[in-house]
Amino acid sequence: MSAAYILVLYYSRHGATAEMARHIARGIEQAGLEARLRTVPAISAECEAVAPAIPEEGATYASLDDLKRCAGLALGSPTRFGNMAAPLKYFLDGTSSLWLTGELVGKPAGVFTSTASLHGGQETTLLSMLLPLLHHGMLVTGLPYSESALLETQGGGTPYGPSHHAGADGKRALDAHEIALCRALGLRLARTAQRLESGHHG
Ligand SMILES: Cc1cc2nc3c(=O)[nH]c(=O)nc-3n(C[C@H](O)[C@H](O)[C@H](O)COP(=O)(O)O)c2cc1C
Secondary structure, eight states: OOOOEEEEEEOOSSSHHHHHHHHHHHHHHHTTOEEEEEEOOOOOOTTSOOOOSSOSSSSOBOOHHHHHTOSEEEEEEEOBTTBOOHHHHHHHHTOHHHHHHTTTTTOEEEEEEEESSTTSSHHHHHHHHHHHHHHTTOEEOOOOTTSTHHHHOSSOOBTTBOEEEOOTTSOOOOOHHHHHHHHHHHHHHHHHHHHHHHHHHO
């Protein structure tokens, strides 16, 4: 059997959400677990273009098996009109087979997002991203206020999950508080997965 991993599954058009994913991965690795970074393809209508099955750069596309076998999940999306991006929703809408067999029940999960404007829907996006995960029976891990960055941040960061204010031009880099909260989510997911696993066998 392969070693336990946390799946960091995200969509990112311009790289901000992808950068968050990399910081979350470092938090997961800090706990000694593998972070498996996967993305989803952009979607197009039947009459539009078809892209190669393997992306030219960055993370490879997630399979249902990546999701089925993970010990925990970090799910990330840019905010689009206060909600998750369609490509990620499209992927989630294809997970009925895992729902039918209850494959994700009891696994820890967290969510993260990036926006152009500071008050442009980070919290609504994060909360709406939790809904399908709750339908799958996953255990939601937000961020506790014992993470001091939550109180100190002048940028992103919410108790529902890490967030990033990328600015109107998308060029604002993650600041120290936003990075700390990404790492905290990764660490929290990995440690929760480890505890659940040891409880399962103990
Ligand atoms: C269709 C569309 C809708 C968007 N809606 C919002 C929004 O509601 N609030 C906001 O602050 N930014 C919005 N944005 C901006 C993105 O959330 C922002 O640029 C994000 O950082 C992009 O992440 P990425 O670099 O991972 O692609 C929208 C962008 C697009 C293309």
